[in-house]
Amino acid sequence: MSKTKYIFVTGGVSSSLGKGIISASLAKLLQSRGLDVTIQKLDPYINVDPGTLNPYEHGECYVTSDGAETDLDLGHYERFLNVETSQANNVTTGRIYQTVIEKERKGDFLGKTVQVIPHITDEIKRRIKLLGETNNYDVIITEIGGTVGDIESLPYIESVRQLRWELGKSNSLVIHLTLVPYLSAAKELKTKPTQHSVKTLMESGINADILVCRTEHDISDDIKNKLALFCNVDVDSVIQSKDASTIYDVPLMMEKEKLDKVVLKKLEISNYSSTNMNVWADFVNKLKSPKNTINIGLVGKYVELQDSYKSILESLVHAGSVNETKVNVHSIHSEHIDDEINEKILKLDGLIVAPGFGSRGIEGKIKSIKSARENNIPFFGICLGMQMAVIEFSRNVLNLKDSNSTEMDKNTSNPVISLMQDQKNITNMGGTMRLGSWDCELIENSRAMSIYNSKQIKERHRHRWELNNKYLDDLQDAGLKASGINSKTGLVEIVELPSNDWFIGVQFHPEYKSTVENPHPLFVSFVSACLKYNNSKK
Numbered sequence: 001m002s003k004t005k006y007i008f009v010t011g012g013v014s015s016s017l018g019k020g021i022i023s024a025s026l027a028k029l030l031q032s033r034g035l036d037v038t039i040q041k042l043d044p045y046i047n048v049d050p051g052t053l054n055p056y057e058h059g060e061c062y063v064t065s066d067g068a069e070t071d072l073d074l075g076h077y078e079r080f081l082n083v084e085t086s087q088a089n090n091v092t093t094g095r096i097y098q099t100v101i102e103k104e105r106k107g108d109f110l111g112k113t114v115q116v117i118p119h120i121t122d123e124i125k126r127r128i129k130l131l132g133e134t135n136n137y138d139v140i141i142t143e144i145g146g147t148v149g150d151i152e153s154l155p156y157i158e159s160v161r162q163l164r165w166e167l168g169k170s171n172s173l174v175i176h177l178t179l180v181p182y183l184s185a186a187k188e189l190k191t192k193p194t195q196h197s198v199k200t201l202m203e204s205g206i207n208a209d210i211l212v213c214r215t216e217h218d219i220s221d222d223i224k225n226k227l228a229l230f231c232n233v234d235v236d237s238v239i240q241s242k243d244a245s246t247i248y249d250v251p252l253m254m255e256k257e258k259l260d261k262v263v264l265k266k267l268e269i270s271n272y273s274s275t276n277m278n279v280w281a282d283f284v285n286k287l288k289s290p291k292n293t294i295n296i297g298l299v300g301k302y303v304e305l306q307d308s309y310k311s312i313l314e315s316l317v318h319a320g321s322v323n324e325t326k327v328n329v330h331s332i333h334s335e336h337i338d339d340e341i342n343e344k345i346l347k348l349d350g351l352i353v354a355p356g357f358g359s360r361g362i363e364g365k366i367k368s369i370k371s372a373r374e375n376n377i378p379f380f381g382i383c384l385g386m387q388m389a390v391i392e393f394s395r396n397v398l399n400l401k402d403s404n405s406t407e408m409d410k411n412t413s414n415p416v417i418s419l420m421q422d423q424k425n426i427t428n429m430g431g432t433m434r435l436g437s438w439d440c441e442l443i444e445n446s447r448a449m450s451i452y453n454s455k456q457i458k459e460r461h462r463h464r465w466e467l468n469n470k471y472l473d474d475l476q477d478a479g480l481k482a483s484g485i486n487s488k489t490g491l492v493e494i495v496e497l498p499s500n501d502w503f504i505g506v507q508f509h510p511e512y513k514s515t516v517e518n519p520h521p522l523f524v525s526f527v528s529a530c531l532k533y534n535n536s537k538k
Ligand code: GLN
Pocket: 354, 355, 356, 357, 358, 382, 383, 384, 385, 407, 462, 463, 464, 465, 466
């Protein structure tokens, strides 16, 4: 197939309906039919990227191999498709305006007035088409962030309208994800909110081709007929998406609902094979019928929100399925670790200390790591979690009581975690950390090497501070070994404590690379160690 086909996914009625999951599920089904598919997210906010956003605002910031700080939906795309995304897969209003304004400053518009239409919409369209032109995909799914009717998403909706016109009917389609709420007082599913949001879309000149309806209850044929009639869609294009117990069920549910078949027919794609979702179904079966249960603690400061540590939680789901183990994750607020909470930590089967920024809650993190280290509880420190493990070890084993990171205390006399020279003069916060994929060489006979079963690895980073190599010999002599090093810079990427059964800290973010078809070895090994520890207590 030579020509790229475009699918646009819009959302109606409410946010948080799961456009990312529906997009990823459809992409997975099309991919399993042999098509080359990618997904792109357009975010209507004015930040250039979510790198400067607090996780409370927009959940986790997901980092791609090429070092882009992106929306967490890209994490779902990679986890579902097992294919890497890049900067081009996430576009924000900030980035669009930045490009247009830079062009204007260069004089590229030749004296014309620069306007939302056509200049902003042209730039949006260029970005949508760019992926198809540079990579020759069969299908590109473009998810429009926000909800139809939002003022800020209007230029995106207008761009979709123009593109549909330019591309032609069989080369593009619009899927509208909507909510069909159940009113318990009336004991009825209600279609009116969907009718209204489809109407709002039509006011912008777009007819939805397919409705995917989020619902708590089965949608009857009567309701499907009603939705089809009032929303101008074929009745087989009204697709039910009932609440699922896990997001990994959604591709299988969409397959049953024939979403992929309707899409193939409407886009007039004829060159495809039948779906093969066996590996996926096997993963879901194992996930749903675990043979064991473990309880682990996740220490962080954003524990109220599921989305803040999305990739870590999903990596644990993947590793749980491999180990046929249900992983119960207990969120532990790092600011509230008193003796009582510490007692609870001692009863857990494993502890993860999460990534993070700033000094809030770090003493709690250090306290929890001490408990894990002294009691041989499996411990996994990720990024800031690794840095805190180094500080804990320096304070309590090397006896350097005031050890710290210069991020938390600029004047500490023992900066065991410090800034690299090239980070010292940075004033712009956006996009200036050590980002994206970096090589790491594993040390012979280390636990890390036996877990990865390889000497050279690549992992993704997102941080400014590093282990200060001035302290490396002392740390190693006292038992905390560097087991992964970047050979070009000499930076320590992994530390481990061979005297404990499983105590590893990584400067990178392994969670960004775990997928259903390729669960991350560190998470798989960590869950297996927690299971062993749990069994040893019996
Ligand atoms: N704040 C630390 C740094 O910038 C850790 C960052 C992280 O955990 N992602 O180095």
